[in-house]
Amino acid sequence: MTMESEGTPAADGTATEVGAVDEAEGLEKTVRGRRIRAPRISTLLGQYGLLIAWAIVVLFFTLLPGTSQTFPTAGNFATILGSQAVIVILTLGLLVPLTAGDYDLSVGFTLTLAAMLVAVLNVQHHWPIVLAILVALGAGAMVGLVNGAFILFFRIDSIIVTLGTGTFAGGLVLLISGSNTISGVSANLVDWVIVNRLFGIPLEFYYGLLLCLVMWYVFELTPLGRRLLFVGRGRNVARLSGINVNRVRLGALVTSGMVSAVAGVAYAGTTGAADPTSGTQLLLPAFAAAFLGATTIAPGRFNPVGCLVAVYFLVTGITGFQLLGAQSYVQSLFYGGALVIAVALSQIARRRQALDTGG
Amino acid sequence: MTPGKETPGGRSGPDGATISPERAPILTVRGLSKSFGGTRALVDVSLDVLPGEVHGLLGENGSGKSTLIKILAGYHAPDAGEIRIRSTPVKLPLAPGQFRRLGMDFVHQDLGLIPSLTVLENLRVGDLAGRGRLYISWKRERLMARRTFQRYGLDLDPRARVAELSAVERALLAIVRAVEGMRRSSAQAHTEQGLLFLDEPTAFLPRDQVDRLFALVRQIARSNAGVVFVSHDLDEVMAITDRVTVLRNGRRVGSVRTAQTSHGELVHLIVGRELQGVEELPREPRRERPLVCVRELCGGQLQRTSFEVHEHEVLGLTGLVGAGYEEIPYLLFGARTATAGELEVDGRSLRLDSLTPSRAIAAGIGLIPADRQRDGSVGSLSTTDNLTLPVLRNYFRRLALSWSLMRRDAHRLMSAFDVRPPDPALPYAALSGGNQQKVVLAKWLQTRPRLLLLHEPTQGVDVGARQRITRLVREAAAAGTAVVCASADHEQVAALCDRVLIFTRGRLAGELAGDEVTKERITARCLMAGQG
Numbered sequence: 005m006t007m008e009s010e011g012t013p014a015a016d017g018t019a020t021e022v023g024a025v026d027e028a029e030g031l032e033k034t035v036r037g038r039r040i041r042a043p044r045i046s047t048l049l050g051q052y053g054l055l056i057a058w059a060i061v062v063l064f065f066t067l068l069p070g071t072s073q074t075f076p077t078a079g080n081f082a083t084i085l086g087s088q089a090v091i092v093i094l095t096l097g098l099l100v101p102l103t104a105g106d107y108d109l110s111v112g113f114t115l116t117l118a119a120m121l122v123a124v125l126n127v128q129h130h131w132p133i134v135l136a137i138l139v140a141l142g143a144g145a146m147v148g149l150v151n152g153a154f155i156l157f158f159r160i161d162s163i164i165v166t167l168g169t170g171t172f173a174g175g176l177v178l179l180i181s182g183s184n185t186i187s188g189v190s191a192n193l194v195d196w197v198i199v200n201r202l203f204g205i206p207l208e209f210y211y212g213l214l215l216c217l218v219m220w221y222v223f224e225l226t227p228l229g230r231r232l233l234f235v236g237r238g239r240n241v242a243r244l245s246g247i248n249v250n251r252v253r254l255g256a257l258v259t260s261g262m263v264s265a266v267a268g269v270a271y272a273g274t275t276g277a278a279d280p281t282s283g284t285q286l287l288l289p290a291f292a293a294a295f296l297g298a299t300t301i302a303p304g305r306f307n308p309v310g311c312l313v314a315v316y317f318l319v320t321g322i323t324g325f326q327l328l329g330a331q332s333y334v335q336s337l338f339y340g341g342a343l344v345i346a347v348a349l350s351q352i353a354r355r356r357q358a359l360d361t362g363g
Numbered sequence: 364m365t366p367g368k369e370t371p372g373g374r375s376g377p378d379g380a381t382i383s384p385e386r387a388p389i390l391t392v393r394g395l396s397k398s399f400g401g402t403r404a405l406v407d408v409s410l411d412v413l414p415g416e417v418h419g420l421l422g423e424n425g426s427g428k429s430t431l432i433k434i435l436a437g438y439h440a441p442d443a444g445e446i447r448i449r450s451t452p453v454k455l456p457l458a459p460g461q462f463r464r465l466g467m468d469f470v471h472q473d474l475g476l477i478p479s480l481t482v483l484e485n486l487r488v489g490d491l492a493g494r495g496r497l498y499i500s501w502k503r504e505r506l507m508a509r510r511t512f513q514r515y516g517l518d519l520d521p522r523a524r525v526a527e528l529s530a531v532e533r534a535l536l537a538i539v540r541a542v543e544g545m546r547r548s549s550a551q552a553h554t555e556q557g558l559l560f561l562d563e564p565t566a567f568l569p570r571d572q573v574d575r576l577f578a579l580v581r582q583i584a585r586s587n588a589g590v591v592f593v594s595h596d597l598d599e600v601m602a603i604t605d606r607v608t609v610l611r612n613g614r615r616v617g618s619v620r621t622a623q624t625s626h627g628e629l630v631h632l633i634v635g636r637e638l639q640g641v642e643e644l645p646r647e648p649r650r651e652r653p654l655v656c657v658r659e660l661c662g663g664q665l666q667r668t669s670f671e672v673h674e675h676e677v678l679g680l681t682g683l684v685g686a687g688y689e690e691i692p693y694l695l696f697g698a699r700t701a702t703a704g705e706l707e708v709d710g711r712s713l714r715l716d717s718l719t720p721s722r723a724i725a726a727g728i729g730l731i732p733a734d735r736q737r738d739g740s741v742g743s744l745s746t747t748d749n750l751t752l753p754v755l756r757n758y759f760r761r762l763a764l765s766w767s768l769m770r771r772d773a774h775r776l777m778s779a780f781d782v783r784p785p786d787p788a789l790p791y792a793a794l795s796g797g798n799q800q801k802v803v804l805a806k807w808l809q810t811r812p813r814l815l816l817l818h819e820p821t822q823g824v825d826v827g828a829r830q831r832i833t834r835l836v837r838e839a840a841a842a843g844t845a846v847v848c849a850s851a852d853h854e855q856v857a858a859l860c861d862r863v864l865i866f867t868r869g870r871l872a873g874e875l876a877g878d879e880v881t882k883e884r885i886t887a888r889c890l891m892a893g894q895g
């Protein structure tokens with residue numbers, strides 16, 4: 005069994021061998037090229053456990069006396085789906101470097117920087133909104149480039165580099181905003197993000213969905229997705245198979261920078277404003293969703309669909325508790341608790357499997 | 364004597380070997396079975412290891428040798444069976460790490476080292492993890508590690524990261540760790556009857572190191588411990604073992620005393636049929652125009668080496684350890700950067716000091732590295748994923764990868780290369796060692812390279828498969844590929860190559876061609892060159 009090289013994020017949330025995980029999974033599926041038995045309960049649980057948990061949460065708040073009036077309404081579901089697209093987009097961006105084996109802790113700050121650039125340029129300097137957005141996206145790409153340059157050229161650990169550049173971007177935000185919240189972003193943007201609706205759900209939701217589909221396509225159905233995966237799992241193997249490992253890693257970091265910036269633009273559109281601290285609070289949810297998502301749909305792999313499920317699972321729970329009248333601290337309890345418990349549960353399911361198959 | 368019945372003088376083991384009370388087996392395995400999904404890796408296997416015995420464990424790739432050893436290490440849980448150690452029954456499955464308290468230690472096939480940690484940390488991992496120490500004096504540990512290495516005649520820096528070691532050094536580290544571990548733990552268990560398991564320890568080792576390992580193994584056996592030794596090299600098995608047990612498809616097909624058997628009989632037991640000798644492929648006459656020219660290659664230990672390879676030719680590179688020949692495949696592929704030199708493939712010239720693997724591949728070069736765990740394929744991904752990686756472009760049709768086509772071709776390739784089981788969905792790591800090697804070979808041969816670079820291509824591969832791989836490589840050569848094969852295994856070089864270059868201390872020291880290419884001649888020339 006191969007060991008992963010140092011500092012490679014393991015999709016199951018532990019920093020140990022990745023091999024053991026998939027090994028058990030793959031063996032379940034086929035032996036000698038054909039299916040020998042229906043997938044076991046534990047496999048199904050591992051694969052769809054989070055979806056089931058989500059259904060249970062929805063059912064719980066629908067039946068609970070305190071929320072049975074407010075929770076199961078079209079308006080509430082529209083809010084749940086629409087309002088969290090920012091986290092969806094942010095998490096999807098994060099998946100790219102995670103798959104390639106690098107952590108990107110700067111995504112939250114990049115989001116804030118992009119949102120703030122849009123607000124400052126559009127509100128204070130009266131730039132056309134499209135131009136402001138382009139500049140924001142450019143800034144996101146820049147952050148990714150700087151990350152890549154330091155990680156690849158100086159061979160520094162990605163955690164350290166992105167923590168540094170993220171903090172730096174956070175400083176830039178305070179500088180350009182004077183530590184103030186800036187509101188009054190172009191109504192055009194707000195319209196296109198949250199006001200205009202399709203089937204009663206804000207457009208923002210569809211942007212997240214679209215991005216998820218695109219990423220699923222790239223990950224599953226293109227050679228690029230395969231290369232990304234191999235770079236993350238075995239750098240040497242990738243390099244000796246003719247993959248330009250550095251280019252792939254750089255591309256992944258620039259992608260996550262740009263997608264974070266897109267999330268930032270969506271954020272500015274959702275709130276019509278930009279505040280200097282919001283992004284930092286989105287970092288943990290994004291990581292929680294990425295790792296939680298890696299325990300479902302395609303367990304053991306960071307995957308876009310799993311990540312979508314994970315975000316909405318977390319948000320549904322939080323919304324339910326808030327409707328109950330719980331304070332905002334519930335959010336932290338839920339994100340933190342759900343992450344640890346869910347990862348632990350999937351580990352237990354796996355360990356049972358590992359005993360069955362001897363992995 | 365009735366089998367199985369206790370008689371005053373002794374009783375009989377499963378293999379009919381008489382076991383006297385004073386030589387009661389250290390290890391008794393009875394009826395051990397293990398399946399993975401639908402694969403029956405072990406079926407009702409029994410085995411005895413006596414004190415002072417070197418016991419060979421033989422069988423084709425995937426016959427269950429490593430599985431048996433991993434059960435004893437507590438890594439796999441068996442489905443059925445019982446195990447006694449020094450006549451005391453052991454509860455199954457063994458807890459992880461329990462083997463240490465029982466006086467056993469292991470060199471696993473994949474060595475079981477953690478590449479990101481240092482030599483010292485790897486050496487002491489079992490010991491450090493185990494006991495409730497308050498603190499670790501690293502300085503003292505380093506000193507002790509240095510002394511330990513000295514005792515084994517090794518020059519290893521305890522602070523070096525294992526990832527930076529050569530394959531040979533890593534194997535030696537794993538061996539030293541296991542021998543030390545066994546000695547320590549059997550001392551703690553107050554017995555001299557320890558057990559050492561060596562799962563293909565010689566696959567990475569050059570000839571002279573193998574000799575030293577054997578001396579060590581004999582010394583251990585003399586101290587009354589038992590050694591279980593796995594190897595596909597029957598000459599080694601004949602040289603070192605007292606008895607052998609042969610597995611076929613997970614079943615024990617027999618145990619024999621080494622002194623009472625022969626090479627041919629062992630092959631027959633392992634394969635289950637007579638193996639016809641390798642058919643002599645016609646050695647192609649040299650063409651006028653060489654297909655590959657290497658000029659003034661410098662890098663690593665190599666100094667200004669030049670040679671040519673012709674179309675249809677298999678060129679062997681060999682020498683003693685440290686001769687530098689084993690770096691040539693990596694330098695010609697850009698996996699390691701040369702300091703100078705030029706490579707011409709099929710009229711196309713490449714500068715070796717700026718060569719990268721992707722450029723090499725574009726020029727029609729393929730490399731099969733010796734370290735399949737690190738460089739060959741990714742264990743956690745499926746064989747389909749691994750096999751199709753270099754040829755993904757062919758499967759990208761109508762804007763999407765065709766997974767059905769990829770799986771079909773992977774299955775076809777696995778069947779053609781006799782990978783068992785030929786299941787394209789299996790994770791690469793679930794294949795046995797020899798089958799992993801066949802997958803790596805298939806991965807590159809499917810690209811039909813102009814120049815194929817091999818480093819120890821049949822390492823860890825069983826007798827039957829070795830012939831098959833030799834034939835596959837020769838067929839590739841017959842189809843027009845120029846092949847360069849670096850190997851310390853002279854028998855293999857003789858079986859595979861048309862011409863052999865012999866290296867000493869980074870320089871070309873001799874050449875054998877035609878009828879001169881025999882195992883004996885190669886070994887003799889290596890030794891001669893080494894002294895000269």
Ligand SMILES: Nc1ncnc2c1ncn2[C@@H]1O[C@H](COP(=O)(O)OP(=O)(O)OP(=O)(O)O)[C@@H](O)[C@H]1O
Pocket residue numbers: 027031362363399402403404422423424425426427428429430431472783784792793794795796797798823825
């Ligand atoms: N973790 C696993 N999951 C599924 N199948 C496995 C696993 N480990 C081993 N096997 C299967 O069990 C069989 C025995 O494998 P094992 O590794 O014991 O063979 P081996 O005799 O050591 O072969 P080799 O000489 O190639 O090392 C093979 O068919 C292999 O594919």
Ligand SMILES: [Mg+2]
Pocket residue numbers: 428429430472562795796
């Ligand atoms: Mg093995």
